Amino acid sequence: MSQTVDRALSILPLLAEGPANLEQVASRLQVHKSTALRLLRTLHEHGIVYRQPDQRYRLGARLFALAQEAMENLDVREIAHPHLAELNAACGHTIHLAVYEEDEVLYIDKVESRYPVRMYSRIGKPVAITVAAVAKLLLADLPEPERRAVADRLDYPRYTSRSTPDAAAFLAELARVREQGWATDLGGHEESINCVGAPIRGAEGRVVAAMSVSAPNVVVSADELLSLLPRVRRTAEAISAEYVGQPILPQPTGGRHPHPRHKRAAP
Amino acid sequence: MSQTVDRALSILPLLAEGPANLEQVASRLQVHKSTALRLLRTLHEHGIVYRQPDQRYRLGARLFALAQEAMENLDVREIAHPHLAELNAACGHTIHLAVYEEDEVLYIDKVESRYPVRMYSRIGKPVAITVAAVAKLLLADLPEPERRAVADRLDYPRYTSRSTPDAAAFLAELARVREQGWATDLGGHEESINCVGAPIRGAEGRVVAAMSVSAPNVVVSADELLSLLPRVRRTAEAISAEYVGQPILPQPTGGRHPHPRHKRAAP
DNA sequence: AATGGACGTTGCAAAATATGCAACGACTTC
């Protein structure tokens, strides 16, 4: 919609790959050096981009700070955290909280396992959307046409022999998840890691987030992990209850809202 | 430098505070609604901004992903991590890794304490720059004029009675740190938390990152923590050695570099 | 020492682009 901003923003993913100098940026943007320079300068002024001592550019500190701040302002996260911590205290395994947003599912909170063998993951990192328990829960709740459209758009990498192979299988799995109200990932991403997850529901019963417990085979068998299911579901329900129960907070910025709008930063 | 991009980027910190609707954005940007709309649309197309079901905007998934990816591309981090994990295995306390960038010091890695009482911090979050051990280490190595300039620009919040009170005291402390090659924070940020840190040096001996061990009083006394100093310094030196020792990797993008440029994403 | 080549930077004129306006449509509330 806005060419200048569009070009400027196109620089970011490019720099995310690694530092680049002016000419590299210009050529990949297909603009004149001077144009790229001016865009980079603007990004620099905002701290989005940092100029290294060797003159090359890379993504800057403010980007982290922004992502950080935004994440901390998510309501679900705030409400859920103590519940997640409590569940972790009880079972000791890794707990994840995730939300869906335009073809991506990402972790917005994590409580680390107390066992030495841990699962690799990072807050802010997009999850393996075709296999993760939390992803299934979030996608299962999309309106039918969109669910189908998303499933078609996705790639289906074969992480392991038990990964979801294609869109058809995925949609079938989503139907099952939708039916039963919980989901698993049994070695679909990492051969030795299993997860059990449950949905967190908002105002009209829509799934606004999902949580899961993950543990490697070497710590507990899949069956043992599944025995945690009731507990996981209870936790998810407790979070849901608190989430919908919360009073509607007026925006601090002071604008009145004629429509009943919730602070609820859904995902 | 570029008005349009400048305006678009100004939206980000605004949305980081929490979701906002079109009019709020427009008024805070001091532009016409239609202008704000077009900027937001462009940001949306890039996934930087997300439009909630209630039509309000907030920061989007791609921003998190970008911050994530950028972080993982930092060389120091990659090299340092195993060393940090090892130190944590030995002493059990929280380990931080931080870099400096234009008036900010931020954590780029963290290994959690194995003790139940933990310190609050988050990767990506700017640290209390006037008191943190890692901040002192990083600032102490700046060239004299800039060090002075930065010290003057900073605020000196009195987190505790032992916080650095002003620029003069800070510069004196930096001189000491520079001299001795290590730094501490004894209750300067949180009354009950102490830290010991050491610098990680790059090619020409410049400090490119800093690491520290933190622990609350209730777990170990300040003296006990200080007894870890030799070990901390050895770890920092091991990281430095590996960091400078690494061969220079050619850029995958393929541009030839006439100047000897290192991949080294310093901070 | 001098030359050649890369790369970043600047002023300028041309033109493409973004801007504000006003009007419209959807929706709520009184």
Added chain:
DNA sequence: GAAGTCGTTGCATATTTTGCAACGTCCATT
């Protein structure tokens, strides 16, 4: 049913961005 928000669109104006060409600088080579 009227009044009021709020988001959206087409359009003409002019501000803003763009590409160009030339310059300066640094480094490597001869």
